[in-house]
Amino acid sequence: MLYIPGNNPAMIQQGGIYGADSILLDLEDAVALNQKDAARTLVRNMMKVINFYDTEVCVRVNHLSTPFGLADLEEIVPLQPSAIRYPKTESSEEVAELLKIIEKIEDRHGLPHNKMTLHAMIETAMGVQNVFSIASKFSRVDAITIGGQDLTADMNIIYTPDGVGIDFARKRIIMAAKASHIDVIDTVFPDVNDEDGLRKETEYAKKIGFTGKAVINPRQIDIIHEVFTPTEEEIRKAYHIVKEFKTNSAAGIGVFAIDGKMIDAPVVARAEYILKLANVTVG
Amino acid sequence: MLNSLGREIPEFIEGIGKMEPYQGALTKLRKGWMDEPTIPAPNKAYLPHQSKLCKTLEEAIIRSNPHNGMTVSFHHHLRNGDILLVQTLTILHNMGIREITLASSSLNECHDPILPYLKDRTVTKIFSSGIRSQLGRAIALGVLDIPVVIHSHGGRVRSIHTGKIQIDLAVIAASAGDCEGNATGSHGKSAFGSIGYAVIDERYAKQVIVVTDNLVDYPCIPLSISQNFVDHVVLVDSIGDASKIATGTTRITKSPMDLRIAKLAADVIEHSGFFVPGFAFQVGAGGASLAVAKYIREKMKAKGLKGSFLLGGVTSYCVDMLNDGLFETIFDVQSFDAVVSNSLLNNRRHIEIPAALYANPFNCGSITNKIDIVVLGALEIDVDFNVNVITGSEGYIRGASGGHSDTASGAKLTVVVCPSFRGRIPIIKKRVHTIVTPGETVHVLVTERGICVNPAYKELEANLRRAGLNIKNIRDLEIEVDTITGVPEPLQYTDKIVGIVEYRDGTVIDVIHQIKEK
Amino acid sequence: MKYHIGNYFIEIEDQWRHLKHHKSIKMKPKIAAQSGTFESSDVIFLIEPLPDNSGRKLEISSTVMQQFGTSFNRIVVEMLDYYELTDIHLIAKDKGALEPTIKARLETAIKRSLDQQEGTLK
Numbered sequence: 001m002l003y004i005p006g007n008n009p010a011m012i013q014q015g016g017i018y019g020a021d022s023i024l025l026d027l028e029d030a031v032a033l034n035q036k037d038a039a040r041t042l043v044r045n046m047m048k049v050i051n052f053y054d055t056e057v058c059v060r061v062n063h064l065s066t067p068f069g070l071a072d073l074e075e076i077v078p079l080q081p082s083a084i085r086y087p088k089t090e091s092s093e094e095v096a097e098l099l100k101i102i103e104k105i106e107d108r109h110g111l112p113h114n115k116m117t118l119h120a121m122i123e124t125a126m127g128v129q130n131v132f133s134i135a136s137k138f139s140r141v142d143a144i145t146i147g148g149q150d151l152t153a154d155m156n157i158i159y160t161p162d163g164v165g166i167d168f169a170r171k172r173i174i175m176a177a178k179a180s181h182i183d184v185i186d187t188v189f190p191d192v193n194d195e196d197g198l199r200k201e202t203e204y205a206k207k208i209g210f211t212g213k214a215v216i217n218p219r220q221i222d223i224i225h226e227v228f229t230p231t232e233e234e235i236r237k238a239y240h241i242v243k244e245f246k247t248n249s250a251a252g253i254g255v256f257a258i259d260g261k262m263i264d265a266p267v268v269a270r271a272e273y274i275l276k277l278a279n280v281t282v283g
Numbered sequence: 284m285l286n287s288l289g290r291e292i293p294e295f296i297e298g299i300g301k302m303e304p305y306q307g308a309l310t311k312l313r314k315g316w317m318d319e320p321t322i323p324a325p326n327k328a329y330l331p332h333q334s335k336l337c338k339t340l341e342e343a344i345i346r347s348n349p350h351n352g353m354t355v356s357f358h359h360h361l362r363n364g365d366i367l368l369v370q371t372l373t374i375l376h377n378m379g380i381r382e383i384t385l386a387s388s389s390l391n392e393c394h395d396p397i398l399p400y401l402k403d404r405t406v407t408k409i410f411s412s413g414i415r416s417q418l419g420r421a422i423a424l425g426v427l428d429i430p431v432v433i434h435s436h437g438g439r440v441r442s443i444h445t446g447k448i449q450i451d452l453a454v455i456a457a458s459a460g461d462c463e464g465n466a467t468g469s470h471g472k473s474a475f476g477s478i479g480y481a482v483i484d485e486r487y488a489k490q491v492i493v494v495t496d497n498l499v500d501y502p503c504i505p506l507s508i509s510q511n512f513v514d515h516v517v518l519v520d521s522i523g524d525a526s527k528i529a530t531g532t533t534r535i536t537k538s539p540m541d542l543r544i545a546k547l548a549a550d551v552i553e554h555s556g557f558f559v560p561g562f563a564f565q566v567g568a569g570g571a572s573l574a575v576a577k578y579i580r581e582k583m584k585a586k587g588l589k590g591s592f593l594l595g596g597v598t599s600y601c602v603d604m605l606n607d608g609l610f611e612t613i614f615d616v617q618s619f620d621a622v623v624s625n626s627l628l629n630n631r632r633h634i635e636i637p638a639a640l641y642a643n644p645f646n647c648g649s650i651t652n653k654i655d656i657v658v659l660g661a662l663e664i665d666v667d668f669n670v671n672v673i674t675g676s677e678g679y680i681r682g683a684s685g686g687h688s689d690t691a692s693g694a695k696l697t698v699v700v701c702p703s704f705r706g707r708i709p710i711i712k713k714r715v716h717t718i719v720t721p722g723e724t725v726h727v728l729v730t731e732r733g734i735c736v737n738p739a740y741k742e743l744e745a746n747l748r749r750a751g752l753n754i755k756n757i758r759d760l761e762i763e764v765d766t767i768t769g770v771p772e773p774l775q776y777t778d779k780i781v782g783i784v785e786y787r788d789g790t791v792i793d794v795i796h797q798i799k800e801k
Numbered sequence: 802m803k804y805h806i807g808n809y810f811i812e813i814e815d816q817w818r819h820l821k822h823h824k825s826i827k828m829k830p831k832i833a834a835q836s837g838t839f840e841s842s843d844v845i846f847l848i849e850p851l852p853d854n855s856g857r858k859l860e861i862s863s864t865v866m867q868q869f870g871t872s873f874n875r876i877v878v879e880m881l882d883y884y885e886l887t888d889i890h891l892i893a894k895d896k897g898a899l900e901p902t903i904k905a906r907l908e909t910a911i912k913r914s915l916d917q918q919e920g921t922l923k
Contacts, residue, residue: 007838008840009842009899010842010843013767013899013902014540014731017543017731017732018539018543037912037913038836038906041906041912042901045901045902045904045905046902048901049899049900049901050901051763053732218539218543677867677868706865706896708897768899769869769872769899769900771868771869772867772870
């Protein structure tokens with residue numbers, strides 16, 4: 001997910017060319033306090049006119065406790081981006097209130113309540129504590145992200161490249177997301193020039209269960225894709241497994257072996273997930 | 284009369300002569316020989332131990348029989364650090380010489396100081412591969428009476444052979460030279476690498492002055508320029524600003540847009556069917572065109588693929604690939620940084636070549652005839668794949684023909700890389716303002732918003748589609764760009780022709796009209 | 802009001818929907834206001850109220866004046882007309898902004914000069 005500052009027309013107009021899976025037009029932290037109105041108007045215009053091709057467009061609005069949040073929602077909800085990202089989410093009550101406001105705006109514009117989704121950003125200790133209820137209670141919440149910079153600030157610790165300070169938070173958030181069957185996205189890696197560091201952190205993120213990662217520069221996109229996209233070898237194996245499964249199922253066999261290894265339901269599920277990521281179907 | 288691309292060409296231009304219209308990229312080559320007769324090279328005799336050394340550039344110029352209407356030539360290997368062209372013209376101007384024809388292989392921003400000489404008719408005619416900055420603007424606005432002639436690197440050689448350019452005086456800057464005039468650019472404090480563009484000048488000029496800031500003991504090796512063609516040698520304090528001539532190494536761009544385009548271009552090359560063992564490759568010197576080399580290098584390493592030679596326009600990145608063992612040879616007609624000069628000097632497989640061997644179409648086959656894949660830039664490209672690399676969106680001359688049309692004509696796969704628009708100016712147009720490279724020699728256009736394949740190359744298109752690349756019809760992409768930027772107002776120009784663009788075979792592929800200043 | 806560029810229709814009306822309900826208030830720029838940045842692909846608008854009956858003073862400069870000057874002018878005049886703004890001094894410094902950007906920046910500058918920013922710091 002490529003972060004794009006909402007007050008930067010040059011970056012927004014090129015948002016769709018980088019092959020990112022999604023972009024985040026940011027009205028919150030990337031925009032100065034006295035430019036919030038300008039960014040809101042600019043993002044609204046750009047969303048109506050610019051072609052972002054296959055890239056999903058999400059918008060991060062300001063928190064409702066700020067003077068800007070409500071105006072952001074009024075302007076952005078009618079445009080029905082793929083998702084709205086809500087910062088510093090701390091409780092399910094907050095989310096409920098937010099959804100009520102969103103639904104009211106959608107009603108006023110004759111829009112359904114189930115198209116646009118919500119991403120909750122966990123950036124505070126309280127948010128980490130309450131993450132499961134945030135993730136599980138609402139069908140419209142389809143992803144959680146962790147905001148590493150703000151979280152370390154809230155915890156009063158310093159961000160270190162090894163990520164040790166926020167490791168628990170990452171894992172707790174991931175677990176809540178998995179239990180709720182929704183996506184979970186890792187925080188940005190701020191050093192744009194450190195490609196090895198990015199790769200290492202992304203590999204770790206994948207290992208512990210993140211389904212995506214935020215990027216702040218298009219140059220980071222390729223590395224993220226390489227790490228998260230299944231390799232040809234993995235795809236081939238997965239294809240083989242799913243094919244065998246289908247054949248065996250048809251013959252009434254539930255558990256079977258490939259190359260001496262037992263293939264049961266969880267293995268098949270994982271193989272199907274890989275094929276889904278790779279956009280491959282078994283004929 | 285209309286040429287085969289539908290551009291209106293006058294039949295005759297006062298001060299230049301009869302115009303032959305462009306009739307296809309390979310039409311004239313098909314004959315097997317060049318119709319135009321060639322002129323003989325100068326005929327001289329020197330006594331043994333005759334001194335060629337002059338104390339100053341002015342002295343050398345005085346000795347070289349300057350006269351009104353003379354043609355003086357330079358090479359542009361010093362890029363934006365050159366001072367000799369301005370110095371030479373100033374000396375000639377101060378001597379009262381007028382109506383000079385300037386035949387520099389290209390013109391840069393550092394040559395802006397000669398603008399007054401265009402205004403006062405010291406210089407009345409220009410042959411060049413490229414013109415930029417104030418000169419390009421002034422010429423587009425009509426400062427000269429006789430149109431400038433824009434030629435390719437290969438075309439310049441041809442013109443000198445046929446006498447279209449008749450050089451009276453060649454001033455050849457060298458970073459090392461000896462008292463007899465043997466000279467090179469491959470070493471010295473002002474080293475610039477290959478001196479390839481100057482070789483034809485030394486052979487055909489009536490008088491040749493070698494200017495160096497580094498007089499070495501006899502003999503100066505390598506003999507890039509050789510003494511048997513040199514009349515005078517001058518030692519000066521400096522031949523130019525070394526920091527602008529050839530700095531350190533050439534870095535790959537960090538621009539996300541250029542990198543994205545380069546990555547897509549590398550994907551196109553990979554799946555084109557031409558990315559095979561022993562392929563010959565040429566890339567540009569910067570921007571997306573150079574960045575493609577980065578991705579190709581990675582792909583070659585991943586596949587264990589080895590190429591045959593690199594051609595150019597050589598940057599340190601090419602040297603890295605040579606040293607990686609990914610290519611066997613580099614043919615170098617122009618060196619872009621200090622790493623390249625060094626490699627040229629020390630590596631037997633890094634070979635200096637003259638412009639004739641590089642790109643002259645009228646011989647037994649220049650190296651451009653053997654290129655498999657070339658990656659080129661563009662200022663504009665139209666829906667017929669014609670490319671403009673000479674005039675900008677406001678109609679000023681601000682680019683160069685260079686090796687663009689030469690390499691495109693020879694390459695099995697010509698890939699043009701550019702953004703679909705720059706700022707708010709569309710690059711993909713229905714019709715380019717000036718054609719330099721004809722669409723029939725361009726196979727693929729790669730932009731950040733889509734890849735367009737010339738419909739004449741169906742097999743290539745099939746290969747790329749099969750690989751799942753984002754192929755778009757160029758006409759659709761052009762409309763898409765219009766929608767994003769809005770349609771710009773057309774340029775306002777007059778009937779006066781200020782430039783003719785020669786295709787490499789000497790035919791006229793387009794003309795440049797005078798711009799009306801608002 | 803539909804604005805036609807090429808094959809694209811951009812509807813101006815709904816962009817100014819929430820300005821419409823302000824139309825009952827007399828729209829007179831109260832304060833000098835600025836919007837946009839000096840970055841490439843952006844445009845800076847400066848709006849300054851002038852005394853009554855001064856008319857409109859427009860100073861427009863653009864890096865793409867030759868190619869898009871006429872359409873830029875037209876957008877500015879149309880938006881000022883729609884908003885019935887007169888007696889203002891407007892300076893525009895454009896660096897090749899696309900149309901949605903031009904309109905967004907102008908809208909922001911107008912709103913700020915009317916002292917009617919919604920949801921921003923004053």
